[in-house]
Every structure is written in structure tokens, then in C-alpha cells.
Amino acid sequence: GQSLEQPSEVTAVEGAIVQINCTYQTSGFYGLSWYQQHDGGAPTFLSYNALDGLEETGRFSSFLSRSDSYGYLLLQELQMKDSASYFCAVRDSGAGSYQLTFGKGTKLSVIP
Amino acid sequence: SQTIHQWPATLVQPVGSPLSLECTVEGTSNPNLYWYRQAAGRGLQLLFYSVGIGQISSEVPQNLSASRPQDRQFILSSKKLLLSDSGFYLCAWSVRDYEQFFGPGTRLTVL
Numbered sequence: 001g002q003s004l005e006q007p008s009e010v011t012a013v014e015g016a017i018v019q020i021n022c023t024y025q026t027s028g029f030y031g032l033s034w035y036q037q038h039d040g041g042a043p044t045f046l047s048y049n050a051l052d053g054l055e056e057t058g059r060f061s062s063f064l065s066r067s068d069s070y071g072y073l074l075l076q077e078l079q080m081k082d083s084a085s086y087f088c089a090v091r092d093s094g095a096g097s098y099q100l101t102f103g104k105g106t107k108l109s110v111i112p
Numbered sequence: 113s114q115t116i117h118q119w120p121a122t123l124v125q126p127v128g129s130p131l132s133l134e135c136t137v138e139g140t141s142n143p144n145l146y147w148y149r150q151a152a153g154r155g156l157q158l159l160f161y162s163v164g165i166g167q168i169s170s171e172v173p174q175n176l177s178a179s180r181p182q183d184r185q186f187i188l189s190s191k192k193l194l195l196s197d198s199g200f201y202l203c204a205w206s207v208r209d210y211e212q213f214f215g216p217g218t219r220l221t222v223l
Contacts, residue, residue: 033211041217043202043214045211048211087156091209091210101158105155
């Protein structure tokens, strides 16, 4: 089966940088996705890494190391609106190529 | 542009009653469709996914079922709800399976 580990909660100051880590165990790994979910809302897609390295999209960046089964989401110039839960998700061929397995999420609190 | 609709937004049902949640997608053809459940403060648990009309795969044994009667319609059902069925139910669609687009969700409370 698949398993993902990410911290349950992180607190950071407005304007700062925060890194949310994700480690995974899976077979037939295809890639790692990140989603953001505000309280009471639906998850929204942030990024996807299939290859090692850093992908940058505005203030958000995502990194993957396939050899370490590890990735992270980096949020820069934090804003209050970034307070949300962030989920990593693995795309796993062992479970069928049409599925994602989600981590339990990291609740990010941005404080003034 | 593509949109996804789910209804109802909230639902309170007694134990043992039936359930029908509907999800429709607009602006895309032959999407992959998914039903997830999210318990309070938890991650997303995949319940069902579908790659085409009438094709349903179940991930978790439970008293729920799903159907896809049309290309862009996905229905989640139960004949008799349990207390443990309470949660936030999310429908999603994708063309590239790593990028899924979620509907607004249905918050179900079983009493």
C-alpha cells in the first residue's frame, strides 16, 4: 500500500518563508501533487512534480527527490490568506494510474 | 471553461435512511470522476472512481455505491446510512489524473 507523512500543523509569521515536508512510501511512483484547502472549502491543485528538482509557480515552489521518497512545498512571502491545510498526494501506478493517495494534511497558520 | 456542481451543500439524515448525492461536470468530455470522503480535520479518502460511463471502481468496502449513468454525471448512493457515514463528500474530475478539480462538497450529518 501507500503511506504519506506530513506534519499535522505548522505556524509561520506573515512575510516569512515556510516549508511543508512530505515523505512517502509507495510502489510504482509516478509523481507528487500538492493541494490547498481552506476551512470549509474544496481542495485546489497547486503543483505536480514527476521529476527530481524544484518547480516554481509564483510564491509557491515544490520540490521532489525520488531517491529519498521526499518532497516539500515552499511558500514564500507568506500572506494571511495562505492559512489553510496543505495536502501532498502521490500518483501511484500500483494503485492504478487514475488515482491519487492523499496525506492527512498540514494545517498552516499564518500569524501577524 | 469547466465547472463542477454538487448538491446538496449540506444534508442532515437519520440513521437508516437512503442517500443520493449528485455531481455533474460541464465543459469537458470523458473525464475521470471521483468520490472522496473527508472526516473532520483529516485527509481525503477515495471512495470510488470512474473512467467512463458505467465503469466504477470501489476503493473501500462500505455501504455506499456509485453510478455513472452519463459521461458527466456521477452519483453516490446508500440504501441505509450509518452514523459513520457522516463527513464531507467531495466529487472531483480530471483529465490528467494528478490534477484533480473538486466540487464544493456536501457536508453530511447522520443522526
